[in-house]
Ligand SMILES: Nc1ncnc2c1ncn2[C@@H]1O[C@H](COP(=O)(O)OP(=O)(O)O)[C@@H](O)[C@H]1O
C-alpha cells in the first residue's frame with residue numbers, strides 16, 4: 001500500500017456568520033501512488049476548494065489532510081509553502097506561466113527555488129520538454145504559445161521538482177477539444193511511464209472518459225467514486 | 241542568478257519608469273522656474289534703484305529732505321563693510337530741484353552718485369540709451385529719458401538746475417548732459433537726473449553729506465539677519481531698511497507669485513503621487529494572478545517581496561536618473577530662452593521697470609533636490625505593492 005493523499009472527514013465552510021456554505025462537506029478521500037483520478041462535478045460543487053485543501057493552499061475547518069502520512073493541517077503558513085514546493089505540483093486553469101520568462105525559464109525557476117544546481121536543471125528541462133513534446137519551443141514566451149502548449153509547459157513545471165503528486169484544477173477548461181485531448185494524452189503517458197500521481201478536476205466529459213478513476217462531487221459531498229480502468233486501487237462505489 | 245531575467249523586458253516596468261521619469265522632469269522644471277523667477281525678480285529689484293539694503297539718518301524715510309542727510313564717515317562705511325555679507329556699499333545724496341531747458345521747466349529728482357560703485361549695484365551704465373556714463377567729479381549729468389523728452393534736451397545740451405540746498409542755501413548750476421538713461425518705471429524715467437556725488441554735494445552746498453548708503457549683499461537670503469546686525473552696529477542714529485521695506489508693493493507681488501508657484505508645485509506633487517500610484521495599482525491588478533501562482537507553487541513571500549523591492553528600487557532609481565538627465569537640457573534651454581509673461585502680470589512688473597521674463601534657475605541643487613523628492617515619493621509608494629503581497633492569499637488571488 002502506498003497512500004499518497006489521505007483526506008479524513010474534511011469540511012470547509014464559507015460565510016460562517018451569515019448563511020453558511022459547505023463548499024466541502026465531510027469528505028473522505030484516499031489516493032494511492034500512480035492513480036490518475038478525475039474530480040468531477042458541476043460548477044460550484046466544491047472541486048477547487050477540495051483541491052486547495054489537499055494542496056495545502058487552504059485549511060479545512062474540520063478534519064485532516066495527510067500527505068504521505070504527514071498531517072499538513074498542522075503546518076504553519078511558511079512550512080506549507082515549503083511543503084508545497086517540495087511535494088506538490090500544481091497546474092491551474094490559467095495564469096500558470098510568468099509572461100516575461102521563456103517556456104524553459106518557467107520550468108527552470110521552480111527548480112531554482114529548490115536550489116537545484118544548473119547542470120541538473122538543464123538536464124531535467126531537456127527531459128521534460130521531450131516528454132511534453134515541445135523541445136522546439138524552449139525559448140518561446142508564453143504569449144507565443146497556444147493555450148494547449150502553455151498548459152503542457154505548466155505540466156512540465158509541475159513535474160520539474162519530482163513531486164509526490166500533481167493537482168490540476170480544470171487544466172483543460174480554456175482549451176479546445178483537440179488540445180484538451182492532447183494534454184490528457186501527455187498526462188496519461190507521464191502517469192503510465194513515470195508513475196506520476198494525478199488528481200485533476202474537470203467537467204468536460206471527454207476528459208472524464210480518459211480518467212482511471214472518477215470521483216463525483218455534488219454540493220461539497222462525494223456522491224460517487226468509480227474506478228473505470230483497473231489500477232492499484234480497487235473498484236469502489238459509494239452512494240450517500 | 242537567472243532571477244535577474246525574471247523581470248526583464250517588462251512593459252509594466254517601463255510604464256512605471258516613464259511615470260517616474262516625467263515626474264522628475266516636471267518637478268525639476270517647476271522648481272527651477274520657481275527659483276528662477278524669484279531670483280530674477282530680486283535681481284531686478286536690486287538693480288532697479290534701491291539696492292538690497294539702505295542706510296539713512298534715523299527718520300529720513302518718513303521725511304525725505306536734505307536736512308535729514310548725514311555726514312558720510314569712513315567709520316560708518318567701515319562698520320557696514322565689516323559685515324561679511326555686504327558686497328558693495330555706495331553713497332547717494334538725493335533731493336528735488338527744478339530742471340530747465342531754454343523754455344521749459346520741470347521738477348527733477350537730482351541724485352548725486354558714485355558712478356563706479358553705483359553701477360556695481362544698480363547697473364546704471366546698462367540703462368544708458370544715448371551718450372556715455374559719468375566719471376567721478378565731472379561737471380556733467382545723466383538725464384532720464386522721459387525728463388529729457390519733456391525738456392526737449394539731448395546729449396551735449398546743457399541743463400539748468402535750481403533748487404534749495406542744505407539748511408536753506410540756494411542751489412543753482414548749469415551742467416552738460418553726458419548721457420540719457422532709460423528706466424522701465426515711469427516714475428523714475430520721468431524725473432531722475434544723476435550727477436557725480438561731489439558735484440551734487442557742491443550743488444546742494446552739502447559738502448561731505450549724503451542721504452543714503454546703498455548696499456548689495458552676497459547672500460540675499462540673509463536679508464533680515466544682515467539688517468538687524470547692521471542696525472545694531474550702527475546704532476540708533478541710523479535707520480537700516482531692506483528693499484522689502486523700501487518697496488512693499490513689489491515685495492507683495494513677489495511673495496504672492498512665489499506662493500502661487502508653491503501651490504502649483506504642491507498640486508504637481510499630488511499629481512505625481514497619483515500618477516505613480518496609478519501605475520503601481522494597475523501593475524498589481526495585472527500581476528495578482530502571477531503572484532498568487534508563485535506563492536501557490538511554493539515561492540516564499542519574503543523572496544517575492546525581496547524581488548519586488550529590488551525591481552521597484554531599480555525602476556524608481558533608473559526613472560529618476562533618466563528624468564534628471566533629460567531635464568538638464570530642458571532647464572538650460574528655458575534658462576536661455578526664458579518664458580515671457582503677458583497680461584496683467586507683465587504690466588505690473590513693467591511698471592516697476594522689470595521685464596516679465598521668467599528664466600529657469602540652473603542650480604544643481606534643484607536637480608538633486610527634486611530628484612530626491614520624486615525618488616522618495618516613488619520608493620514610499622512602491623511599498624504599497626509590497627504591502628499587498630504580504631497580505632496576498634494565493635487562493636483568493638487566483639480566483640477569477
Ligand atoms: N472565498 C469564498 N467565499 C465564499 N464562498 C466561496 C468561496 N470560495 C468558494 N465559495 C463557494 O464554495 C462553493 C464551492 O466553490 P468551488 O470550490 O470554487 O467550486 P468549483 O470549483 O467546483 O466550481 C461555491 O458555492 C462557492 O460559491
Ligand SMILES: [Mg+2]
Nearest residue numbers: 047048049170
Ligand atoms: Mg473551480
